[in-house]
Amino acid sequence: MYLIDITIQSNRIPAKRADELLTAHRNWFTNQAEKGNFLLVGPFLDKKMAGLVIAYAESREELEEILSQDSYYPDLATYGVHEFQANIISEKLIDYKGK
Numbered sequence: 538m539y540l541i542d543i544t545i546q547s548n549r550i551p552a553k554r555a556d557e558l559l560t561a562h563r564n565w566f567t568n569q570a571e572k573g574n575f576l577l578v579g580p581f582l583d584k585k586m587a588g589l590v591i592a593y594a595e596s597r598e599e600l601e602e603i604l605s606q607d608s609y610y611p612d613l614a615t616y617g618v619h620e621f622q623a624n625i626i627s628e629k630l631i632d633y634k635g636k
Contacts, residue, residue, distance in 0.1 A: 538576075539600055540591050542617035545586040549613050561608035566590075574603055577630075 548590070550558060569575040573593065580588040594600035604616055 538591065538621055538623050540619045540621055541590040541592055541604075541607075542619075543588055543590065543607075543614055544584070544617075545614045546610055546612075547586050549611075558608045558613070565607050569603060 545562075566575060566578045569592075570578060575590050575592050577591040578588065592600060592603070594603060597618075600618065603609055604618075607614065610616070
């Protein structure tokens with residue numbers, strides 16, 4: 538599993554493409570969640586234009602392929618990726634959706 542810290546480089550985004558890129562970015566999140574690749578997605582509340590993804594991929598190469606499909610990839614966002622092992626998962630996780 539992977540923790541991904543995504544930060545959009547808003548100063549690099551052409552104003553005329555901002556809405557289009559953001560819509561595509563959000564659709565990418567939805568599509569990857571529906572495929573089971575993204576298990577949790579949400580924005581940081583203390584950092585603008587940034588958020589966290591908990592993802593599952595068989596390998597780092599597979600994850601890189603998934604990331605490459607983002608509308609902001611590779612130059613309009615930074616992707617901090619950390620591999621981790623989930624040893625404890627609370628059954629109450631779903632209770633926190635949207636909070």
